[in-house]
Amino acid sequence: MNNIAFNIALPLLAAFLLPVIHNGSAKASRLVGPFVLLAMCWFAAAYFIFIEHPVALALGGFLPPLGISFHLDQLSLLMAVIIPLMLLLLWPYTNREGFREEALLLLLAGASSGMALSGDLFNIYVFYELLSVASFGLAASTHNGAAFAATFRYLVISGLGTVLALTGIGLIYTQTGTLNLAHIGQLAAQLDNNVGLAAFALIVLGIGVKAEIFPVNGWVPEVYATAKPRISALLAGLISKLAVLAIVRLLVVAYADTDALSLLLVLGILGIIWGELSAWRAKDLKRMFAFSSIGQLGMVLVAFSIPGEAGMFAGLAMMLHHLLVKPALFMLTENWSGSISSLTGAARQSPLGAALFILFALSLIGVPPFPGFWAKLIMVTGLVGADDSLYLLALGILLTATVIEANYLIRCAIQLYAPADENSSQSAKHGRLTLSISSALGVVLIISLFSITPLGNKLYQIAAEASNRSLYINTTLSNAQVPALRKIQ
Amino acid sequence: MSAMELHWLLYAAAFGLIVIGIIGVVTLSNIFRIVLALVIAEAGANLLLVIAGYRFDAIAPILSGSSVATGVMVDPVPQAMVLTSIVIGVGIQALALALVIKVYQHYKTLDLREIHQRLMNDIDQESGVRPLLSPHKPAGKRPLPEPQTVTGYHDIARGGNE
């Protein structure tokens, strides 16, 4: 019995029952989460390995576009595998306090899987909201005044985003009369006007709150500075990518040939400039990484705005690289929360931590032969190939941003290995769990370093499939009878 | 009232509520009022969804008896969507109120600007980078930035209470 719907049903079921199980036996309740995540991994991996061509799964047995459909292609299934793996890695194994955080994490797993798989605009919105509410709870779980205030601002910005996204969805519905992404793609001609573009802009601004897109990312430094490193790692690494993917799906299916690409490009460029400059000015590691992830997501957005397969390839490469590197860096801030100047000589107390920092920093900057270099190379190739003055401007900004990135990351690295003086903090040692999480990610990074060619080929195949608009539309609608367009009398 | 006028009125109301709500969220400083402004904006978005499925002179999509004659009915899909989004709104509002209570307990004020400033100070203090109080040398041998944190705090607190 294998069905990808279990990836939504199981975590939600477990989360609903977790309070009851916890009342019965606290020990058993701690086993539930990891077990469910393992099962999710298994279901998604089985699909990912054996799938030959994209499949549309009609939920509730109602054929799309009437019912909601899941779109299973290699990209969505890859995300569905990564989500439980990431959560397993960042699971609060040492948490002995309560079950609520675990329930929220399970809900987060279900919501993110739904967001990755769903092929229906409103359904994506529902899962996005579920993911938002769960992330509010997780961000506030630090339980101090600063965390509550930061979460409140996060919630208000997200709430605004909700309103904008809902307005955008409403506008798309008034223009096309449908919600299924493939069906919207079929009717894309009706969205090729100012109203359609405005709807896309509203959805980008709305869902972009989680994707840390430029004007709606005011919450990022505050939340990442106050939340637990595990939660920051999850939000910056995984959740932001899912929001980006939702936007990219809509872009590929319905807005591939319009000005929407320029919109993403401009927002991405602004994000790079703002993020990297703020990161350069930041004086503590947590906020430096927070701002740098804004900059990195700007780069991802710029990459996705390159038209055609090249854009999808570059975007996916940058996205997956950031997904791997940023959680590890955030985990390293666990005991390095002070200002950067207080980290002098921290390498002596935590040699492995410092070595991992160097590894991830080099990859983030894009030093050859690390995977980050290949990701940026793909992106540069795409930008050059796009052959447009705006893309060349983006190329210039990307290279400048890389220099700035190198500047502040190497500054930190030098500080870590500097001889200790009286300013160095006493407890710069990392916990064993933190180190093993970061090391696991480091091992993945090194393995991908040695298998860069097959990985690149596979990624190109995934990108080609994901950027194929007619394939997406045909997969979902091939078996369904599309009702004829009928205007009201 | 003709169909056209009614549609205009409804769309104007929906966009009006959204705009009023967003202006409220962006300009107000009392966090409780911000939550209320968010509720207004959400109501506008919900209204927009409902009228996306509205037809003039149509009936509710409920069959009476065993007849299958649909007649002229309004679109049931936006109604289902609105039901969902209202419930989502309720959940977010409850969480927002809980956070308002907690924020008030910690900072003893409802002024967002002041809360934000003190939040920034808290974060700075926790990470030990508050420029005036920190004896540390700046990283990377750059000159210290202007100590704007403290002056900014008073400016904003004054501006917020005027």
Added chain:
Amino acid sequence: MRNYSALLFASGLAFLLMVIAWQFTIGGAPMLIGNAILQQAADELGAANLVTSVVLGYRGIDTLGEIAILFTAATATSLVLSSISGQRSRPAPNTAQSGTILISSSRLLFPLLLTLGLYIVLHGHLTPGGGFQGGVILAAAFFLPLLAVPGHGVNHSGLALVEGFSGAAFILIGIIALFQGNAFLQPFMGHGAMGSLFSAGTLPLLYIAVGLKVGAELSGLLANLAEIGPAHPVAEISVETQSVKGSAHQ
């Protein structure tokens, strides 16, 4: 700084709205899937209320997400409001009375609200209303006594039980459909006579689960918010606000 960014943001939005207003065609959406659902829903699901067919049938997974959001909000709220994570702060016994009218009317209204709520939940597939609307009325029924007698405790473990099992029931009905060889959340058990109470297959069962879940969730949320005692003595708060005001007007 915040004002400038806020202004910039607002003016950007205003521009977007003007763009929309410029080209917007008034007259409602083309009812593509709407018309198709109006024509097929009665045959496919057998529910007289077509909105219910959409909510639980065509867009059933949305509804699952929706009750999950309520559950998440309730969990997050109790996580935020508990002073130490995992432990709920017990409020000091509040002996304040709220007056005869509220107390006696809450006793009078309780059975009426309960009946009305259950009626609306059970007839969700026939008449306007359903699990969400009925669930809210059920929550109101359980919240009224809390308003009348503020110290009146709420059985949180009982609520957690109802919450957990009603939510699980919704998913399990979906999974049973899966094991019968259908799709997840596909309605089964036959249609019955259109318009009768026992019709529309599993839709009424799903709505009962939704109603119980929403009722339990909302009463838990409201009780959590109502149970917050003042964490600091009131006098201290007023002094603090005064001092803040004083420093601001210097």
